[in-house]
Amino acid sequence: MSRYENDLLLIPGPTPMPPAVLRALSEPAYGHRTPQFSKNLESVTVRLREVFGTDGDVITLTASGTGGMEAAIANVHSPGDKILVVEIGAFGQRWAEISERYGLDVTTLGFEWGTAADPVAVDEALASSGAKSIAFTHNETSTGVTNPTKAILEVANKHGALSIIDAISGLMASELPMDAWGADIVVGGSQKAFAIPPGLAFVGMSERAWKATETATCPTFYFDLPAMRKSLGKWTTAYTGATTLVRALDVALDLLLTDGLEACIAAHHNRASAVRAAVKAMNLRLFPDERVASDSVTAVLPPEGIEPDAMRKDLGKRFGIHLAGGQKSLQGRIFRIAHLGVIEPYQILGALACLEITLRAHGHGGFELGAGVAAAQAYFEGYQG
Template sequence: MDNKMMLMIPGPTPVPEQVLLAMTKHPMGHRSGEFGQIMAEVTENLKWLHQTQNDVLILAASGTGAMEAGIINFLSAGDRVLVGNNGKFGERWGKVARAFGLDTQEIVAEWGKPLNPEDFKAALEADAEKQIKAVIITHSETSTGVLNDLEAINRHVKAHGQALIIVDAVTSLGASNVPVDELGLDVVASGSQKGYMIPPGLAFVSVSAKAWAAYETATLPKFYLDLMPYKKNAAKNSTPFTPPINLFFALQTALRMMKAEGLESIFARHDRHKRATRAAMRALNLPLYTADECGSPAITAVMPQQVDSEQIRSVMKKQYDVILAGGQDHLKGQIFRIGHLGFVCDRDILTAVAALEASLVALGYDQFTSGAGIAAASQVFKAG
C-alpha cells in the first residue's frame, strides 16, 4: 500500500500533518514585514527551546553546516582543540577541525561506550599555559545511540577557564534537556530534521557572549557561514541570505506544537520511549549495543547475535513499511538503530515493536515468546 511508510530512524524524523500543511502555503517575500513577524516568533521560541538568552541563529544548512559554522567562527588556524570521538560524528568533527588547520587532539572512547569525562579533565588540567581554545563534543552520538555526559565534561571545561565548549546537539536538542544558560554552553548546533519535527534544510547555532568575544580574534576563512551577519540580521528579524521560506512556515508551526506540549513533557516522552524500546529489545533477547546509563533518548542501537541485522531491516521495510537505520562504517551489518525522537508517540513504539516481532518470526528467529516485546513496552507505558 502506498504512503504507509513509517520512519523509525534518527533522522529525518516523522513530520506532523499540520507542519506539512504549513509548508504548502505560497512563499512570501523574505524582506517583507510578514516574514519579519515569523522570524521574530521563531527566534523567540528557539531561545525557549534552547533555554537561553543567547543568540540562536538559523542557517540554511544541515547539522554538519551548523557544526562547521560553530568551529570556524571562533577559532584560528593552529589553535589547539580537544575533540571527543566515540562514534561517526565525533570522528567527523575531528576531520573538520583538521581540515581547517586546527591542532587537534582527540579524546577517544570505543564506539558504543560514552566519553570519559576524566579524560577531558586530565587533558585540560595538563594545559597549564591555557593553549586549548575549544572542546568539541557530540552530546547524543547518532551512530551508536550513546548519550555523552555533557554536564560533567562541561564542568571540566569551565574549570579550565579559557576554552570554549562547542556541542553537537543535533539529536539531543528537543529530545533531552540541554539547558544552555544553566550550563553556560558556548556554541550549540542542531538540525531541523531531528527533534524539531520538520524536514531537513535548517540548522541552528546558539552562541554565547564568550564565543562572540572569541569571534573578534578568530581568523579562519568564512563567508556564507560567517555568523556575524546572521546575528545582525536576526536583530532586525531578517536573514543575510535568501532563506527557505516554507521551512520557516514549518518551523513556526512545529515550535508552537512543542511549546504547547512543554519542555518537561517532551523530555519525559522521549525518556519513556527509550525505556520502552530497550525493555522490548531485552524481552526479544536482542542485545542492546549501549548500556542503560548512557542510552540516548533519541536512538536505541541493537546488535542481534542470531539473526542478521540487515535482513531484519529488509523485512521490516518490505513487509511492514517500517524503516530502521543500519550501522555505519565497521558497524554496517552489525547493528540496527531505532529512532524514537521528534513526532513519535507511544503507539508508534508499539507498532514498530510488533512489526519487529513479526519480522523476527519470518526470519526463523525463535528466541522469544510471542508478544513479549509488546508486553514489555506496554509495562513501561503503564508505569509512565
C-alpha cells in the same frame, strides 16, 4: 520505500512530520524579505532560545546540521589553534574532520564505541593539550549513547576552554540548558526532534563565543555568524532564508512546546524506555551500556546469525517501517530504532509488533510473539503522559 504512502520513519532523521507541519509545508511560498517571514523568524527565534536554554541569540542557518557544525568551528578559531575533540562515535569524528580542514591543531580523545566519555580523562586531556576549545557530541546517534555533557562542561569551564557541542539529535530529547550549564556553542538541526524536513541548522552562542569571533581568522562567507547576528537584529537573514521551513518550524514548535520543554523531553525518555523494555523482552541486547543509552535512538545488537540490514530491508518492504543501520565500523553489526520528534505510543507499539514478526521470519525464535509489545505496553500503562 514500501507500497505504503505513509511509511513510518524510525530513523534518527528525518523524523515523522505531524499533519499540521505537512499542511504548513504545502502552503504557497512567500518572500524572504516580507513582514510574514520576519514574523515567523522572530517567533521561532524566541522559542529556540527556550529550547536551547539561553538568553542569547540562536542563529538559524539554511543548512544541514553539519553546516552548523562547520560554522561553529570556523567562526571562533584561527588556523593553528589547538582543539580537543572528544570522540565516542561517527559524529565525534566529524568534529575532527571539520577542524583539520580549517587548519586547527587537533587532539582527539577517543572512547570505545558504545561507551560515553569519561570526564576525568577529558580533564587530563585538556590539561596536557592546552587546547583553546573542546568539541564533542551531546548525543551520539551512531552508537545510541548520550554523553555526560554537564560534567564535561564543568571540566571545560575549569580549564577556560571554549565548549562546542553537537546537540543535533539531542535538543528537545534530552536535557541541555545552555546558560545554566555554561555551554559556549550549541548546534541543532531541524530534521531530528523538531519534526520538520532537513534544511535548517541552529547555532546558539554565548557572549564568550561571540567575543571569540572578533579575533578568529578562519575564512567564512556564507557561514559568517556575526553577519547573520546583525541581520537577526532586524528579524531577517543575511542571505535567502528557507521561508517554508521556518514557517513549518513555527508550527512544529507550537506542537512540541504545548506542555513545555520538560514535557517534551519526558515524552522522549518514556518512548525510549518502552523501546528498551521491548528490546530486552525480545531477547535482544542493547549495544551501549543502558546507563548511558540515548533517549533519541536505541542501538540494538542483532541475534547471532541474523543480518541486520537484510532484516531492516524486509521490515520496510513488508510493513513500511524503517529502522536505521550501523555506520562506519558498526555497519552490518547493529540496527537502530529512533524515537525522535512527534511519535505516538501506538506507532511505537505497532512498529514493535512488526519488528517481532520480521525477526522471527529471519530465524530469531528466542522469544514468544508479543513479548516485546507486552513489555512496551506495560511501560506505557504506567506512564500517563
